[in-house]
Amino acid sequence: MTTRPTLILLPGMPLDAALWDHQVRHLAEICDPKVVELATCSSIGGMADTVLAAAPKRFAVAGLSMGGYVALEILRRAPERVERLALLDTNARPDTPEASATRREAVALARAGKYAQVIRAALPRLIHPDRMADEGFVRAVLAQMERVGVDGYAREQDAIIGRPDSRPGLPAISCPTLVVCGRQDALTPPDLHEEMAAAIPGARLVLIEDCGHLSSMEQPQAVTALMRDWLLRG
Secondary structure, eight states, X not given: OOOOOEEEEEOOTTOOGGGGHHHHHHHTTTSEEEEOOOTXXXXXHHHHHHHHHHSOSSEEEEEETHHHHHHHHHHHHOGGGEEEEEEESOOSSOOOHHHHHHHHHHHHHIIIIIHHHHHHHHHHHHSOGGGGGOHHHHHHHHHHHHHHHHHHHHHXXXXXXXXXXXXXXXXXXXXXXXXXXXXXXXXXXXXXXXXXXXXXTTOEEEEESSOOSOHHHHSHHHHHHHHHHHHHOO
């Protein structure tokens, strides 16, 4: 009897397991999905070590945004353990000095008691403009950020600021790789995904229409269908 593959799901910043609710529910018949939350770590390397310590010997990994940075770090540290890789709404490049400065300012505001304002101000860059009027959806996103909290937010921002340049390692990735991006992703736009997919041998690139940065929540059926195909391909 064949053992079902383990699928490790890695959230973005500052989000939690709810980001992957649809995928966990609808892929469980073909794999063993496990979300590893990352807010206890303040470096991408620490996050990768946390995942590797909790994961079986071999597994598939999917990461969205910051989760993608962690997935690429896992590939650097233990490529022989990764059976399949999915990179969603992420980026192989290091942080820019301008972005790092903005992150530090946001952390300072959050620590000064303005976390609620900081996370709400981030929404227009995270989700498709049409979703901003969907109060239920907005509430579901904000609830994740509230659960991560100020300290988790600060740790994750520090990790993102310190992330390495993953581009040099992309040509060495040899497992089946899926690269997914919301067409209207304002944070990590399609050109960054085209760059990754072009550098990873055999990678499949898919752009999802009417979708911002949080593709697994914004267009969950499309993302789950793509991941099902990715998991089942020989």
